[in-house]
Amino acid sequence: MLRVVLTGSECTGKSTLAAKLAEHYKVEFVPEYLREYFAMKNGILTADDVIPIAQGQLQYENEAAAKGYNPLVCDTDIISSIVYAKHYFSGCPDWLNDKLNTLGSSLYLLCDIDVQWQADGQRDMPEEREYMQNLFISELNSRNIPFQTISGPLTQRTVESIKLIDEILAAPIK
Template identity: 40%
Template sequence: MLRVALTGPESTGKTTLSRHLAEHYHTTWAPEYARKYLEERGPHYTLDDLEAIAHGQLATEEVAAAGASRILFCDTDLLVIKVWAEHAFGHCPEWIKDEIQQRHYDLVLLLNVDLPWEADPLREHPHLRHHFFAVYQQELRQLHAHFAEVSGTPEQRLEQACRLVDELLKV
């Protein structure tokens, strides 16, 4: 089974694109566990919360993988947890960094910040999106990840992502 992760700064359409890709390819997707976790507990979090979110994200991904057909789309990945941990707390737990190194995605879609910011009680940094986009680019390059940047309107993003996934499915 192929795995495609969607990553990037807040309010870039990861959830919408994940859902649409899963519908298009008639498969499952793993929603962002952090949203569920923080909706239940409130928007303030600790490093321990980020670790719990990381465990929850991995479990959510595995549940979705069990029902996937040929390909699984993951609305976020542990790289997001790493970036937030380092930003908010100055470091990331080693086990998360190790898991990022070991976890394989056949493709990572890095969503650009060219969509308008949508306010949400769980979103924190509307003015740091360009900064975080650059951080994700750097992290993905350091990981030697197979990644592509996706930008434009939601429709253009879906079209770009489908082209990339179709190429992946040909291999």
């Protein structure tokens, strides 16, 4: 199974691209658990919420993986929990790092900040998009996690992503 992770700063089109990829591959995508959790907590999060958010995301991934989806398209993953924990709470619980190390290799697609930012009650940093995007890039680089940046309008992002995914799916298994 190929695990495809869409990552990047808030409001970079991850959910929209995940839906398009899921439609193309005739699978369900793994939604961002944070959205549900954020609503459940009435928009008030603390450092104590970091692990439950990551656990919820992993549970969603495990449920989708159990259905046999290939590729497994994830609208974010534990990297987001790590980046935001460091940003908002000045640290990251070791549990997140330990879990990340168990996930194995994945295709990380970093959605660029070249799409229009849209407020939705959860997103709160339109003026800090570049800064936050650089935090994602730094986190991926510091962990030696390869990634491909996906830019442009949705059609271009979709075509580019499908090409990358298809190349990996077509490669011989080692």
